[in-house]
Amino acid sequence: MYTLEDVDTDKLPKHVAVIMDGNGRWAKERGRLRVFGHENGVEAVRRTVENCAKLQIQFLTLYAFSTENWNRPKLEVETLMKLLVASLRKEVKTLNKNNIRLKTIGNIQSLPSKAQKELSEVISKTSKNSGMTLTLALSYGSREEIKSAVKDIASKVKNNIISPENIDETVINTHLYTHFLPDVDLLIRTSGEQRISNFLLWQIAYAELYFNDVFWPDFSEHHLVEAILSYQNRERRFGKTSEQLN
Numbered sequence: 092m093y094t095l096e097d098v099d100t101d102k103l104p105k106h107v108a109v110i111m112d113g114n115g116r117w118a119k120e121r122g123r124l125r126v127f128g129h130e131n132g133v134e135a136v137r138r139t140v141e142n143c144a145k146l147q148i149q150f151l152t153l154y155a156f157s158t159e160n161w162n163r164p165k166l167e168v169e170t171l172m173k174l175l176v177a178s179l180r181k182e183v184k185t186l187n188k189n190n191i192r193l194k195t196i197g198n199i200q201s202l203p204s205k206a207q208k209e210l211s212e213v214i215s216k217t218s219k220n221s222g223m224t225l226t227l228a229l230s231y232g233s234r235e236e237i238k239s240a241v242k243d244i245a246s247k248v249k250n251n252i253i254s255p256e257n258i259d260e261t262v263i264n265t266h267l268y269t270h271f272l273p274d275v276d277l278l279i280r281t282s283g284e285q286r287i288s289n290f291l292l293w294q295i296a297y298a299e300l301y302f303n304d305v306f307w308p309d310f311s312e313h314h315l316v317e318a319i320l321s322y323q324n325r326e327r328r329f330g331k332t333s334e335q336l337n
């Protein structure tokens with residue numbers, strides 16, 4: 092079993108993003124309702140956040156609810172929103188203890204008002220923390236994010252705030268929900284699915300992708316370290332040749 096001590100702290104990914112998948116199948120395997128899987132997924136979130144903070148990862152982004160997830164059965168959506176509110180309430184202390192600042196990306200206005208209120212409270216109560224930035228992707232869809240960035244930029248062009256020649260990658264970056272984040276270095280997806288599901292399309296251009304078969308509620312310190320070790324054994328060439336890097 093790997094532990095945090097196995098990680099080379101000189102070669103840490105700066106930004107880790109996780110598609111936390113497999114709660115429903117985890118519950119099904121146990122003959123339980125899908126929501127039971129989500130309830131148990133919360134513990135894996137807590138574990139992962141704490142372990143990343145201990146490793147001094149600077150940015151952790153978790154895909155918690157996609158724009159497409161609104162199409163799930165009403166009971167499931169309601170339970171996920173309730174779990175969100177309950178966990179946020181419970182976790183403020185731990186976030187502060189670990190010097191973690193909370194942020195969100197996504198269409199937050201579409202969340203129930205209770206969840207919005209809870210989020211903005213925790214965000215403000217943790218805003219002075221200077222350790223890891225934990226970003227929750229909630230009602231997040233990458234295409235929607237890009238669409239809204241394009242709209243904002245277009246309206247600035249129309250009002251002569253930006254000229255079309257000056258639209259570069261930096262301008263695009265600053266109009267995305269993720270403007271406060273660096274590009275993703277390591278993207279992890281659990282549960283055996285090997286797809287992106289509308290997550291951070293622009294931001295993962297050069298991310299290292301890591302997939303495993305574990306259902307999210309079972310994702311442990313061992314699995315996190317396994318993913319980071321895989322990352323640390325790769326050569327990131329960014330288009331160059333191996334020789335150029337050495």
Ligand code: IPE
Pocket residue numbers: 111112113114115116117155156160171282307
């Ligand atoms: C991930 O688990 C959690 C959310 C998408 C909110 P799923 O609920 O997608 O679980 P599976 O993929 O159906 O097993």
Ligand code: IPE
Pocket residue numbers: 110111112113154155156157160284286288
């Ligand atoms: C992606 O998982 C969204 C989250 C983990 C929040 P899904 O389970 O919704 O993705 P698909 O539908 O299987 O691609």
Ligand code: MG
Pocket residue numbers: 112113114
């Ligand atoms: Mg899923």
